[in-house]
Amino acid sequence: MRRTLPLLTLLSAVLASCSTAPQEAVGSVTGPNGGMSAARPDTRSVTLILEDGSRQTVTAFVRDGMLLLEDDIIAADDVNALGPQGTYVVDTRYRWTGRTIPYTFASTVPQAVRDRVNQAAANIRNTTNVVVTPRTSQANYVQITYNTGTECSSSLGMVGGRQTLTLADRCTVGSIMHEFGHAMGLFHEQTRPDRDSYVAIQWNNIPADWQSQYQIRSGSKGYGPYDFDSIMHYPAYFNGKLAIKPLNSAIDLNRMGQRNGYSTTDKSTINFMYPR
Template identity: 30%
Template sequence: MTPVFFSLLFMSLTAILPGATENGDQLGESVDLTEIIEQTNKDLPNLSHGDILENRNRNADPCTAIGCKWPKKGRLVKVPYIISNKYSPAQINFIKSVMSTFHGATCIRFVQRKRQKDFLHFFRGAGCWSFVGYQQGEQLVSLSDGCFYTPVVQHEILHALGFHHEHSRSDRDDHVIINFTNIITGTEANFYKRNTNNLQTPYDFDSVMQYNNFAFSKNGLATIIAKNLASLYFGNAQSMSSNDIERINRLYNCCKWKKNTLYSVNLESHTVNIM
């Protein structure tokens, strides 16, 4: 990616979106993550899979390749960050609060940047989006005013740590059916599979990385259907699932926190009529 191209791309993604709260009233409310991402990012054509900014200089290898993970020193993975001063105090505190949800159950530690050259920069751009995995240098995570909900911020941070969407994992065809006939024309690429490393973990309908049944639907009909239970409703996670946490620990070899416990979803408890 040339410097000129990146500058133009950055400018197109940094316009402030209007209409969101400034006083923090929305912070922490329950939310339909898929709807927030889809609506907030609808005018951002440079994103892939709904909320990912691709590094055009990197191939599509799964996130175990050299350079994809944030460096680990000792037992901890310290991820430096800065938060734009364009945010309100409530928004800054909310970002920090969501980052802290990673601290108790994983070896990830978000630390305020001092002089580190590689760091996350949470900025008030247009939409909710992130790169996938460690990029080196200043790594942008865009959180516009409409993104301030726990699952949305966790979702973008998980991208930055190296994780793709659940419904795009390499084995997804064993678990879901993608109904391309119901998908908005021009957004089909948001459902393409990625060459992911699934870390020997099961497909998780409760993952905060799972879009809901009607993501990018053009007609109100389901675009993602559970293969073994068509009436299953999913994509309404309000926080990281146990498997989301376990995957972080496996990817980053967080020995102290690694439980080697995989959690199965009670599918029957999620069934509704979606057809």
């Protein structure tokens, strides 16, 4: 249930890799999307270069050889390919042709995960204008891969050619719909520009390495009213501590971070992006 997905209409963001922080694992924390990460993970400082020329520096995580923004958005499938000064373009003008997202499975994906992907694809087809369907011969498509950890992640928008959507055993049908939301071009709800009118980020309860993941995304735009019910919203808690506090005390904290299905506004946002 979600209502407004922070739709990145900025239209041309370049992730420029700047530096690598030393790895220093100190215990572990549960990320906002449920993944387990080192308290001091291997990170890269990256700069979002927006269409209007403005810049925003954030921290991206190096995990399983990939560069991840906001816990589950794949900025690069192979962090080593970037090099110390490499770049990777995320352009949400790259909508999927014909409102269709073809997908295929890597050979290592278990049948139980395949079944969940197929169910998520059916849910998306039945509730939005987007058709998520098995690939035939399309040049642009999503390859579903599998990891034995806990992470679910996806590229942002249509990258071109083969792009990765990574799943683990813990990824539910709703989590998979969330990742396909990223593949459609959706950021997380709480990064939209007007969020400070609705929530207060509790910075003291968020580890320093994760704080940039809660920054407002410069150049992004929310569609419709702020949506606490969005499937793209982070949960209220980070590692057991309140991280996102609604300014309206009547808001049920359990509304944030649901992974049951698209909210009414989620559907409206997706259909706005992908009209028939």
